Amino acid sequence: MGYFWFLNIMETTFTESQEVKELAEKLQEKYFPFLGYIDLELVCFAEMDGYKSKKAPVYSISGITQGWVRDIIFHKFNSKEKRYCLAVWTEEWSELQKSKKEWIVFKALYSISPSLDGKMRPVDVQDYGFIIDFFVRSGIGPYWEIKDNLPSLLNGDETLPLLLPLDE
Numbered sequence: 001m002g003y004f005w006f007l008n009i010m011e012t013t014f015t016e017s018q019e020v021k022e023l024a025e026k027l028q029e030k031y032f033p034f035l036g037y038i039d040l041e042l043v044c045f046a047e048m049d050g051y052k053s054k055k056a057p058v059y060s061i062s063g064i065t066q067g068w069v070r071d072i073i074f075h076k077f078n079s080k081e082k083r084y085c086l087a088v089w090t091e092e093w094s095e096l097q098k099s100k101k102e103w104i105v106f107k108a109l110y111s112i113s114p115s116l117d118g119k120m121r122p123v124d125v126q127d128y129g130f131i132i133d134f135f136v137r138s139g140i141g142p143y144w145e146i147k148d149n150l151p152s153l154l155n156g157d158e159t160l161p162l163l164l165p166l167d168e
Contacts, residue, residue, distance in 0.1 A: 012050035014076050020088055021045040033164055035109050042116055043109075044073050046087040057145075058092040061085065061108040063118035075100055083118040102153040103144065107131060130163050131152045137161075 024045065028035040048060075062069045063084050067116060073082045086108050093101070113119040124132075127142070135144045144150060153160060 006021055011050050011141055014046045014048055014087065016077070017045045017088065020047070020086060022107060024109055026084070027102065027106050027109065030154060030159055030163070031106065034162065035106070037114050037116070038109055038112055038117060042081065042083045043112070044069075044077055044079065044082045044085040044087075045084060046072065046077075047090040047093065048087050049090050052089050052092070056089075058096065059086065059088045059104050059108060060085075061111055061120070062151070063120055065118050083116060096105040097148055097150070098111060099150040099155075100148065100154040103131075103150055106153055128165070130165050132158065134162050 019041075020030060021040070024040055024043070028038060028040065034042070041043065064070050064073065065084075069085045072085050072087070073079050087105075096104075107128065110131075111121050111123070113121050131144070132142045136142060138146060138151065140150065
């Protein structure tokens with residue numbers, strides 16, 4: 001189970017996203033206990049332009065177990081080394097607050113399987129429990145993805161008080 005939906009690859013344009021990659025690098029450095037296992041060289045960071053259904057999320061992440069990811073990585077980006085693709089819809093992404101972008105990239109990266117084999121980490125019921133726990137403790141609630149004004153993961157020198165999952 002991953003975060004994907006059917007993409008019509010023929011009608012969607014994918015371009016490399018330096019912004020998303022740099023955000024991933026900063027998050028990995030600051031939240032190493034959560035994201036340090038990821039080899040970011042295995043991740044294709046992309047922006048998508050084209051038709052997006054109204055219900056589709058602003059981002060998609062999946063591994064090479066999904067055909068659309070293999071097509072993007074192998075054919076559009078001409079890479080044999082990548083195992084994952086984190087793609088964001090350009091227009092919607094540009095409208096998001098910086099803190100929301102941080103949380104989206106954080107969650108997407110954490111969903112990469114620790115085995116780095118092109119598979120995704122399963123979610124705890126609907127989301128990752130430690131993320132929901134943080135937002136509930138912060139008074140934001142469990143539906144953080146539909147809210148604005150989230151606390152920034154990167155502002156300041158200190159990390160946010162996220163609880164490392166027990167299986168880590």
